[in-house]
Amino acid sequence: MNRKTIIAYIILILLISQALPFNDNSSAYANSSGIEVAESSINVRSGPGLSYPVITSMKKGDAVDEISRSGDWIEVSISGETGWIASWLTKSSELDSAASSKTAVSSVNRLNVRAQPDLSASVLTQMNAGEQAQIINDANGWAEIEFQGSRGFVSKEYISVNDNTQENPAPASSDVSSIEIAVDALNVRKKADLSSSKQGTVRKGEIYPVIELAGNWVKIQLDDNKTGWVYSFYGHLSNETVETKTDSSVETVTVQTNGTNIRTQASTSSEVAARANAGEQLAVLAQQGDWYQVQLSGGATGFIASWVVATGAQEMKVEKEQAERKKGTLNGLTIVLDPGHGGNDSGTVGARKTQEKGLTLKTAELLAQHLQAAGAEVRMTRQSDVYVDLRKRVAEANNSGADAFISIHYDATEDSTVSGFTSYYMHDYQSELAGYLNAGLGKKLTIRDRGVQPGNYLVLRENRQAAVLVELGFLSNYNEERIISSEQFREQAALGLYQGTINYFDAQLKK
16 A cells, blocks of 8 residues: 555545544533423423424423523433423522522612623513522622523622521521511412412511411411411511500500591501591500501401501690791701602612612701701601601601601603703692792702792602602713712702702791
């Protein structure tokens, strides 16, 4: 065999070896990830869709390797063959012990879960406030999570992280006494099953006694005769008990407003059992959170919110005597400042990711310092990043007989070109204060003056006091957000509101 023939044979052997399949599974699936079946049984199909024929099935706990993805479908390797399974029926089996000990809790509604750690990446699904997801990895301001069958990324700016390895883990089942609802509205089921009939609805911030735990479900006491089940991920379990004993220091409460609702349960979402008018006194049977259980006529009972009544130890609010006050001071006056939003309610989020709730509190704190220096008694509806019900905010003004109520907000709209500050009022007795505050802002702020406008907001509509809601610029406007999120702007806004308040009360001296 000559030299040319030998070379030809070698080349032929090399070509044949390249054409044959390479049987090294470790290389073939180097980029695959572990997938585990999360349901009792799932179908494996020949293609990525429900229209493809079923080629086999898998049981809960079965683990396979992921080869590729197509939309919501995962291509997997099973016994040397390939098939497709629905991603929403699986979970990752690759979570390491460090990552699996952490959970991400969404702080906002409609938090985007993205395919990549980038704001331009496609949205896989969304999380609502209070919902939890298992953290896989985190880096550069993003957390990779496993949520409802989807594996994606969320911005760490809008989540809180619970580390189950910390010194203060969630209480053991035997220690759980109550649950605080963490989402806007949560259905209560008759049984620990999503398909079970609905018993009612509970709201964010409400606290209920826990009767029993079953997996991820919690049985709660709605009232003396009614119980139901809620999903534990939508609340915060605690070993603190809910007060249901009668408070000996509170024997009666006095209704402060005509047409006040008395409800069947300790919740603003429950049915109205009766209505009471200003001055009526009701016997207190027990206290549950911010609600009093009271005795009604005919032997029935109901619940009335603590923020709409005066207790037996208090007297009904009376008109305050006009304190002697010099021009340019606020001696003897009570002013309620209402920093909008707070807690899980972040308000609007700007184009540059500025959260409204933080700006409103900082602005209110600056304004409070000016008002107190002028002699006013200042009351804040919130002093930290907490959620406060709108009616509680109004009650602070009504119960204290406030001389003025100022609600501070920052605006947003779909049109990113809209800009400027606005002062809103609802009732005629509020319009004068709105005019003075808006004029004070106009002398201090450089952004557009949108003027005084009527606005149907609850904190104005339900307020018996001179009340104004100010919107101090648009966070939805990229350029304006840069201006209004600065410390200098907040200082000027606070000075404008302060001077407007002084001018308003100086004008009252002349009447």
